[in-house]
Amino acid sequence: SQELEQSPQSLIVQEGKNLTINCTSSKTLYGLYWYKQKYGEGLIFLMMLQKGGEEKSHEKITAKLDEKKQQSSLHITASQPSHAGIYLCGADFRSGNTDKLIFGTGTRLQVFP
Amino acid sequence: DGGITQSPKYLFRKEGQNVTLSCEQNLNHDAMYWYRQDPGQGLRLIYYSQIVNDFQKGDIAEGYSVSREKKESFPLTVTSAQKNPTAFYLCASRRDGGSSSYNSPLHFGNGTRLTVT
Numbered sequence: 123s124q125e126l127e128q129s130p131q132s133l134i135v136q137e138g139k140n141l142t143i144n145c146t147s148s149k150t151l152y153g154l155y156w157y158k159q160k161y162g163e164g165l166i167f168l169m170m171l172q173k174g175g176e177e178k179s180h181e182k183i184t185a186k187l188d189e190k191k192q193q194s195s196l197h198i199t200a201s202q203p204s205h206a207g208i209y210l211c212g213a214d215f216r217s218g219n220t221d222k223l224i225f226g227t228g229t230r231l232q233v234f235p
Numbered sequence: 236d237g238g239i240t241q242s243p244k245y246l247f248r249k250e251g252q253n254v255t256l257s258c259e260q261n262l263n264h265d266a267m268y269w270y271r272q273d274p275g276q277g278l279r280l281i282y283y284s285q286i287v288n289d290f291q292k293g294d295i296a297e298g299y300s301v302s303r304e305k306k307e308s309f310p311l312t313v314t315s316a317q318k319n320p321t322a323f324y325l326c327a328s329r330r331d332g333g334s335s336s337y338n339s340p341l342h343f344g345n346g347t348r349l350t351v352t
Binding site: 128155157162163164165166167170210212220221222223224225226227228 | 239268270276277278279280283285291293294323325327329340341342343344345346348
């Protein structure tokens with residue numbers, strides 16, 4: 123079962139356009155992380171959200187966690203070719219006394235000139 | 236510089252052979268994780284360890300084994316029992332795997348691409 127659903131699976135936008143990626147869970151998210159990956163490489167940490175209603179921004183990327191802490195969105199303003207890659211959301215899920223970090227299926231973003 | 240090192244970057248093996256992927260970190264992190272990535276399937280958790288000499292199965296542990304004898308090392312063995320071993324494997328660590336881990340993002344290595352023929 124997929125505990126984190128990400129949409130869309132892929133996105134192709136023209137440079138300069140805005141875009142949004144969504145991450146949804148049926149469970150309350152206690153820690154929500156956004157990562158970016160270039161093909162064949164490791165993941166680069168973007169942002170972490172913990173509180174309902176929290177919003178963080180870095181350069182042209184803004185991430186939000188809804189009040190119920192079950193949905194997060196990643197918004198890119200005025201996209202550039204450097205934004206291309208795979209974006210993944212991850213969240214902590216408690217399993218007994220341990221925490222495991224589970225990821226969504228990822229969104230592949232392409233930005234063309 | 237502190238970080239996570241995975242080696243080798245590319246690995247080729249014949250079917251039926253066991254193979255061990257290396258993961259070393261010098262971040263003094265307690266928790267370490269192994270993920271597998273296949274096209275269109277995001278990252279799936281294989282095994283994780285929150286402390287030395289202890290580890291837990293993730294969602295797809297069958298056909299894999301791990302050890303955590305030292306804090307900085309968490310090697311993954313892909314056994315011949317793993318039916319589809321060809322994939323991109325990612326190792327990660329974070330400061331604490333306990334309840335306080337909600338505040339701690341994962342740091343990732345650059346991955347090992349394993350091809351089994």
